[in-house]
Amino acid sequence: MTMTSPTIDLTMLADPALRADPYPLLRQMREASPLPLIDGLLVVTGRHRDCSAVLRHPHASSERYRSALTAPNLEISTLSFLSLDPPDHTRLRRLVSSAFTPRVVTALRPRITEIVDSLFRRVAEQGRMDVIDDLAYPLPVQIISELLGVPAEDHERLRAWSAQLARGLDPQFTDPDPERVAVAEGARTEFNRYFSTLIAQRRTHPREDLLSLLVHAESEGDKLNEEELLATCVLLLVAGHETTTNLIANAVLALLRHPDQLDALRARPDLVDGCTEETLRYDPPVQMTTRAARGTLPVGEVEVPDGGIAVLLIAAANRDPDVFDEPDRFDITRKPGGHLAFAAGIHFCLGAGLARLESAVALDAFAQRIVAPRLLEPVEYKANINLRGPARLDVTFDAIRSL
Numbered sequence: 001m002t003m004t005s006p007t008i009d010l011t012m013l014a015d016p017a018l019r020a021d022p023y024p025l026l027r028q029m030r031e032a033s034p035l036p037l038i039d040g041l042l043v044v045t046g047r048h049r050d051c052s053a054v055l056r057h058p059h060a061s062s063e064r065y066r067s068a069l070t071a072p073n074l075e076i077s078t079l080s081f082l083s084l085d086p087p088d089h090t091r092l093r094r095l096v097s098s099a100f101t102p103r104v105v106t107a108l109r110p111r112i113t114e115i116v117d118s119l120f121r122r123v124a125e126q127g128r129m130d131v132i133d134d135l136a137y138p139l140p141v142q143i144i145s146e147l148l149g150v151p152a153e154d155h156e157r158l159r160a161w162s163a164q165l166a167r168g169l170d171p172q173f174t175d176p177d178p179e180r181v182a183v184a185e186g187a188r189t190e191f192n193r194y195f196s197t198l199i200a201q202r203r204t205h206p207r208e209d210l211l212s213l214l215v216h217a218e219s220e221g222d223k224l225n226e227e228e229l230l231a232t233c234v235l236l237l238v239a240g241h242e243t244t245t246n247l248i249a250n251a252v253l254a255l256l257r258h259p260d261q262l263d264a265l266r267a268r269p270d271l272v273d274g275c276t277e278e279t280l281r282y283d284p285p286v287q288m289t290t291r292a293a294r295g296t297l298p299v300g301e302v303e304v305p306d307g308g309i310a311v312l313l314i315a316a317a318n319r320d321p322d323v324f325d326e327p328d329r330f331d332i333t334r335k336p337g338g339h340l341a342f343a344a345g346i347h348f349c350l351g352a353g354l355a356r357l358e359s360a361v362a363l364d365a366f367a368q369r370i371v372a373p374r375l376l377e378p379v380e381y382k383a384n385i386n387l388r389g390p391a392r393l394d395v396t397f398d399a400i401r402s403l
Contacts, residue, residue: 010037010044019381022287022388023328026316033313034302041069041308043299046316048323048340050300054310055344057298060291061085062347067292068307080235082347085294089346092232095217095224097350099147099210105353108143112361115139117403120369124400128376131393135366136248137241140358144240148233149198149209158194158237161187165234166242166387188234195233199226210236244355246285246389247276248362253393254279255367256375258330265332265367272367275332276359280318280341282330287315287388289343314340315388371399 012018012025029035030046037044045051054060063085081092098104119138123129141155150158164187167180199215206212214232217224224232255262255275265271289312291297293304304310318339319327342349349355366373376394 010035013385016383019383020379022315023319026313027319029313030316030320033316034300036302038069040302040305042311043302043304043308044311044313045299046313046320047300048317048320048338051312051314051317051340052344054291054297054299054312055340055347057291059293059295059297060310060345061294062089062291063294064290064292064309066294066307067309069309080231082235082239086346092224092228093350095214096210096232096236099213100350100354102353105357108354109357109361111146112139112143112358113365115142116361116365120365120400127398128394128396131249131252131395132245132390133392135362136245136252136389136393139248139362140241140244140355143354143358144237147210147240148236149202149207149211150237154194158191161190161194162238162242163382165191165238167382167384191234191237192230195230199229199233240351240354242387243285244351244358246387247279247355247359249389249393250283250285251275251279251359251363252366252395253375253379253390254283254330255363256373256395261330261332262367262373265363269364269368271332272360272364273356274334274336275363276356277336277339278330278332278334279359281324281334281339282318283388284315284318284339284341285387285389286341287386288313312340314343369401369403370395370397371401373397 010029013022018025026046029044033045033047034050035044036042045054062083064083081089081096084092116135116139119135123134129135137159138155141159142152144150145152145155164183167184195211198211202209202212202215206216211233214224214229255265261275265275291310291312293306293308293310295306297304297308297310299310318324318341321327323338324334342352374396376396379390380392382389382391
């Protein structure tokens with residue numbers, strides 16, 4: 001791919017050496033933004049004002065597969081509502097939204113607390129834990145699985161498919177790997193087979209779960225066809241835990257590397273929501289997204305022509321000094337608001353409330369109950385570029401306090 005900037009190479013984002021800290025490169029990209037590539041058909045920006053404006057612009061389409069380019073595959077499916085515009089997006093999102101209202105999410109707090117307590121009890125006598133396997137992964141996957149109606153015995157079976165699919169969501173322009181794409185498509189196929197079986201079961205034996213609600217909506221003629229139903233199930237399961245796993249892990253890592261912030265959270269448990277918001281800004285679990293231009297789409301002083309693609313470097317925008325003071329500093333007392341970790345506009349993350357609650361409960365328990373936690377370096381990161389988080393996060397401790 002031909003670059004218009006002689007100093008910035010977008011493919012550097014795929015460099016494994018940058019996995020632990022991509023932010024210096026993202027800063028350079030933000031400062032050079034907007035970057036027009038491929039004769040202006042692809043425009044990259046890391047400026048907060050540009051990203052925010054594009055996410056809300058009426059010419060910014062989520063139907064990337066209609067682009068004149070082969071769009072960077074950053075979403076889960078061309079059929080999921082993440083990759084659709086109104087009216088289809090509105091219809092599908094409306095069907096799912098009842099499971100994520102503030103009232104429903106708030107009612108989940110006791111269950112989330114119960115799961116966190118059980119996870120801590122499992123490792124209490126070991127004196128060490130892998131924050132990923134022992135907390136950050138099992139908590140959100142159990143909650144979203146229970147909401148959907150996925151049996152507990154299938155959680156590990158789905159984990160490998162989810163990781164393979166998440167890896168396939170990385171931008172193609174940074175790592176053109178046909179094998180990776182094939183693995184991701186294979187995982188999608190396995191997910192579809194799995195959910196096809198569950199859907200068939202719910203048609204004859206409905207339960208009190210989200211999957212039954214979606215199947216019932218389809219049966220009442222709400223135009224949710226089989227492909228849409230499958231894509232929605234995969235989206236909810238994968239997006240419902242992959243990003244929250246990274247959010248919790250990134251937050252724990254930031255606290256351990258900034259012990260003054262961990263001390264502040266211990267002293268003031270009311271800062272836990274601020275800790276979640278600061279992590280979303282400082283080290284967001286989703287690093288970038290894209291929009292296709294349906295009509296001319298302005299990106300700062302550059303315009304993406306009809307059919308082109310805008311690449312929005314959310315992680316760079318969240319550290320824009322024009323919006324955030326001392327943006328490279330992790331500060332859980334920072335005034336919340338302004339970050340784009342959950343996107344904006346009509347595609348603002350449907351599960352944001354649930355992710356925030358799961359993170360808050362997990363981080364509060366970690367700060368208040370783990371005695372003298374110590375991070376074991378180096379931290380091993382996932383190969384993912386877009387869905388960023390550690391693959392392992394080993395911590396030793398003196399004890400875990402009881403509830």
